[in-house]
Amino acid sequence: MLKQLHIPEYPDVLVGSNTADDAGVYKVRDDLALVQTVDFFTPMVDDPYSFGLVAAANALSDVYAMGARPVTALNVIAFPENMIPLEVLVQILRGGLDKATEAGVAILGGHTIKDNEPKYGLSVTGLIHPDRIITNAGAHPGNRLFLTKPLGSGIITTAIKGNLVGDSDINEIVSLMATLNRAASRAMVEVGVRACTDVTGFGLLGHLQEMLVASGVSAIIAASNVPILPAARRFAARGAIPGGSKSNLRFVESRVEFAAEVDETARILLADAQTSGGLLIPVDPDKGDLLAEKLAAAGVDTIAEIGTISDGPAGTIRVTA
Ligand code: CO
Ligand code: CO
Ligand code: CO
Numbered sequence: 001m002l003k004q005l006h007i008p009e010y011p012d013v014l015v016g017s018n019t020a021d022d023a024g025v026y027k028v029r030d031d032l033a034l035v036q037t038v039d040f041f042t043p044m045v046d047d048p049y050s051f052g053l054v055a056a057a058n059a060l061s062d063v064y065a066m067g068a069r070p071v072t073a074l075n076v077i078a079f080p081e082n083m084i085p086l087e088v089l090v091q092i093l094r095g096g097l098d099k100a101t102e103a104g105v106a107i108l109g110g111h112t113i114k115d116n117e118p119k120y121g122l123s124v125t126g127l128i129h130p131d132r133i134i135t136n137a138g139a140h141p142g143n144r145l146f147l148t149k150p151l152g153s154g155i156i157t158t159a160i161k162g163n164l165v166g167d168s169d170i171n172e173i174v175s176l177m178a179t180l181n182r183a184a185s186r187a188m189v190e191v192g193v194r195a196c197t198d199v200t201g202f203g204l205l206g207h208l209q210e211m212l213v214a215s216g217v218s219a220i221i222a223a224s225n226v227p228i229l230p231a232a233r234r235f236a237a238r239g240a241i242p243g244g245s246k247s248n249l250r251f252v253e254s255r256v257e258f259a260a261e262v263d264e265t266a267r268i269l270l271a272d273a274q275t276s277g278g279l280l281i282p283v284d285p286d287k288g289d290l291l292a293e294k295l296a297a298a299g300v301d302t303i304a305e306i307g308t309i310s311d312g313p314a315g316t317i318r319v320t321a
Helices: 048-065 086-102 153-161 167-177 182-191 203-215 230-237 243-255 264-271 285-297
Strands: 013-015 024-029 032-041 069-079 106-114 119-128 144-147 218-222 256-258 279-283 304-310 317-320
Touching (some): 032 069, 048 069, 048 167, 048 182, 144 285, 153 230, 167 230, 203 218, 203 243, 203 264, 203 279, 230 264, 243 264, 279 285
Parallel strands (some): 069 106
Antiparallel strands (some): 013 024, 024 032, 032 119, 218 304
16 A cells, blocks of 8 residues: 555665565664554453553564564553443553563553554564664575464464363463564574564465565475464364455465465465564574574574575465475
8 A cells, every 4th residue: 555655765764664574764873773663453362461461562573573672662542431441441551561561661651542442552662773674685595494483373363252262272372472572583683684574464474475575585484394383273174264364375375386285274374364473584504503592592482493595586485295
């Protein structure tokens, strides 16, 4: 849609809205740039405090994906004050505040509007050195590709809305979605990677494809190396599949070549729309082991090497079994 607008160019805009990057970047001084992003959505879990945690972790993630340090945030809130007790809103905000505090981010204020469906998220500002911005465009043939959270949150949260999910699976998915990508981001910054994105609404294949297009490269993914939540496999096999994940797959599949062994359920899982998913990090082959070590040392639970970046038509993906 942005293509229909004339967006003026500014010399200090280092990353703008034209590259499908996770956040925008604006140069303040030669050694300092602002990283800015906003994300908010409707509840994906019933518990308001959990919703606040997840929404904040998700909003912060775009700053971490750029290799930046988030410093301030503003609450973005829509709430039906006559239909739901205000205590629910307090719980949502408490979740957001606790997650921001864990991240060392100051919430400076925010804005609330009345709306029939609650919505919550953050507008986040981070800091980075202009020479160290990690974008979608830095992937190179030969890079090893790492993913730092398992897939399946879209399928599981859809199943939660259908009352199909038990408490232990709900707790597991909330804690996964509420996990900050901070530790993974610090590890990749220490290693010195040149590209990263976080996996969110377009799913693994969609966000990978954006990165491949921006970098002018292709990729090979081994489906069996992609970590998937067991509960997501169970629900997907029973057909509990979000519309968004199906349309993600339809959107990417003309440029994805799937091995015959990768069945429709597995394909959907690879395209599943994630909330607050992990970082997808291409790294030079000789730095791959170091990245895995640093991720482990930082306490990142999932460190999956899922494939490689290759030469080939930009944006194309081959998925092997
Ligand atoms: Co993002
Ligand atoms: Co975003
Ligand atoms: Co206002």
